[in-house]
Amino acid sequence: METLPKDAVHLFASRRGGGHFTTTQVYRSIAKAGDMIGNDSIGTHTMRKTFGYTYYQATKDVATLMEIFNHSSQKMTLRYIGITEESIENSIRNISFY
Template sequence: MKQLVLPIKDSNILHEVQDTLLNNFKYGRRNYTIFQVGKATLLRVSDVLALRRNDIFNDDGTIRKNAYIRDKKTGKQNTLYLKPVQNSLIAYSQWLKDNSIDSEWLFPSIKNPSRHISEKQFYKIMAKTGDLLGINYLGTHTMRKTGAYRVYIQTNYNIGLVMELLNHSSEAMTLKYLGLDQVSRERMLDQVNFD
């Protein structure tokens, strides 16, 4: 049976997930930063984990304004705006230095730094986080879905922007991806003044 992965819609739960990723694992700073980058860029986990340091950092160690990648699944070019995740990346860069972790990968495997962390390993981290918090809908796609949901809500329901950021071709696909079920639709409709 396929696991149901949903966006984290409640900010308090989001903060608990982020805090758990950061503080309940030996390599928490890496795990937290993976989540933050995925949430801010709306990339699929495979694309987040495949980022290289030189995609994100300039030669002098500063963070690029944009990263340019090709999505693995779609093959489409993708421009990532990095400013929303800049502080997390600065802290992460310092953590890598402090722990003498040297790799071409932005998110290296700790056991084998010549490779990046695997999707399977990151899934285990997300599942463990869900177990610790009693949340049954966390997975590797949580960060992408959460970022998409937050963009949607905080841009006054700009579905076109969310579709573009996700590289989706239909509004229906994006709405389903956002987890906008009947309860969510009713909650939004309750905010509309029909008088």
């Protein structure tokens, strides 16, 4: 596991001791937030995919995103973040049969 710098700020900081949440605690917190808004499909995996989609939209840098996700191909990464489905849907919407 990678060691963070001493001045690193955690996205999910613990109220006790200035440490960070465990992955299980983060999962539970996100799931609880989803429950509070009536959405039971939100989780840590959703955040991972949303990060990927947002990063790609901002940078169009598939190679770096592929490394971040440890994927073996750019096609896999694009499919994972939903770019393939979005591209197909957009191309269908833009077709005119008249």
